Amino acid sequence: MIRWRRGEVVRIRREWPGAVELDVATEEGQARALAYPALVGRPEPGDAVLLNTTALAMGLGTGGYAMVVALPDRLPEDPHGPGHLVKARYTPLQATVPGADEQGSPHHEVLREADSLDGMPVVVADLHSALPAVLCGLYGSRPGVRVAYVMLDGGALPAWFSMSCARLREVGWLCGTVTTGQSFGGDVEAVTVHTGLLAARHVLSADVAVVTQGPGNLGGGTRWGFSGVSAGEAVNAAAVLAGRPVAALRVSEGDPRERHLGLSHHSLTAYGRVALAPARVALPELPGGFGARVAEQARPLGERHELVPVPVDGLHEALEASPVRLSTMGRGLEEDRAYFLASAAAGRLAASLLP
Template sequence: MLRWERGTVSAVTSSWPGVHRLEVALDDGTGTLRALAYEELTGCPEPGEPVLLNTNALRRELGTGGDAMVVARPEVLPAQAEVRGHMVKARYTPMQTMVDALDDPDSEHYQTVRAAKGVGGMPVVVADLHSSLPAIIAGIRARRRSARIAYVHTDAAALPAAYSKSAARLREAELLTSVISAGQSFGGDLEAVTVHSALLGARHVVGADIAIVIQGPGNLGTGTGWGFSGVQAAESLHAAAVLGGVPVATLRVSGADERERHRGLSHHSSTAYGRALLAPVHLPVLPRTDSRYNAFHESVRKQVKRTILKPAKKRGVLHHLTEVDAKGLRDALEEMPVRMTTMGRTLAEDYPAFQYAALAGRCAAGLLPSGSAPGATRSPA
């Protein structure tokens, strides 16, 4: 159900590419609230303008979705953008939007995508949480600073790619070459109908050396074995594998999560990689010879063996436990132009969460043709 409320814009308090955060005074006189307006859907309402809001996530006090959403501007029709293609995202919802997709017959890139047979060994890093994105990029740049990186924004969480402040800032800092919104997600630099065509676009249109595939902000979890949106990571890794890419699976790790199921190795990684995944992938871990290796990292390694490698092997899937040197990664993470947070915890409060994401990035950079990353080796155990 939608929860509808009416209000009047008091101020535009902040903006980033494609998104405006507003202060809205409610018509019922109960106060003001924060609301988001997406340029692609509604344009930017002006102070003094009435708006219709969807407040269900805000009223339920949800974290990532804790803003009201501007659904309509009763007194204004936003300017109509010209769209050549006929692909629709957020289909059959009142906010369905037309996009120019890479794989649309009317796209200038259509013949390129149509002719592409695969991604030619491109490393593809996949993660569960959107907060891993800047850390993965930090790891890539710690090994290959000049790498061209494309981010594929999937549709398991936030559908508008513009919602991600991290991706916007990384694009502005020229640390991301392109954002491609895949599936029902929309608003990237480029649009694609599937993760598969997004990866083809990353390789053959963007010219990316490495692609990163992650859902947007707003990971949905239930505490059950299969009821979490990050299970889509397995399907993204499948896409990388069938297209001839080199799949790298980011381990979701935490040293500070209060929930036992997410402490050390998260059960989300165990399920996605140990039970749902049908293709072999790289699983980057810290080597035992690393000076930073301690009981925590040994525990994570044992969890990976027990909950990912062993059950996958029983199904005939032989993953690669890939040891990656962590030297310099802390500095690389601290140099990133975005604030590192995951589930409300900062880099200082939960370093392993970002360290393992950075290991995945460095692993991918080491798989590029010119050489391997220092310490990037397969471990039989």
């Protein structure tokens, strides 16, 4: 289940809030590794490290790092401060974090009584790579709104893994990240997606929330065996809390897999089968035969949801101005324009719902 290796830090490659990327020498050669200082301490050149090299050996995409498990010769100090919410529970690296909804939190009283999102638009997307594209469409129509990112636990668990989140926070495109379920490392920690949405509204004072899983995606190539089914559950959560869910479609013109070409089966299952509450589905008005194909594929979703055609004029230019690199499954904007346009269309639709 786990490939364990020992190594020595050769150099620090780069770092961003919450994460440090390293070159580590092992008995098998040099490897690229990632450490989360909040969990293991900050590695320095010359430090001995204990590594989990499983994802690296398997050649997994976003998980293609050796992960630093410990600095055995230089353990970090014991944690200080509040926090009784345990995440990554009953694993060797379970961590306590200060949960917004736990007793003792300064936000506990607010969240204990909170039961409504007050009509806040909630954009739901399958993949983490949709987040910056959604924001491009949103800010292209409504600059200056406060947007919170609510991170599900279907992909990466540490929010620190996401360089996009760090940069979007830095440029002011996110007022904060809320990590829910077993995910952790956000500005606000919450037990469930429900309290995560309520925290976005009542703790971070967000005007809009964007919900996706963290970086990465688990899929087995079956109708139900993929982590993105959580998108349908997020629609239900937003609706039951009196939010206004906006569904971003996963669309691709560059994916070589037939099940994801045009409208992905992920969207059809998550929104068509899992989401029991109605949502506004952003249907991008893509040109030509490809656009007609996507519209036809999306038609069954109209039995439960409201299909809202969204013009895509000007969205490509907005996407080109993204403050973070746009990439999905290794494809950039020019390799898969439809994917990013569909996500940006959801942001544009959410903007139209704001007062």
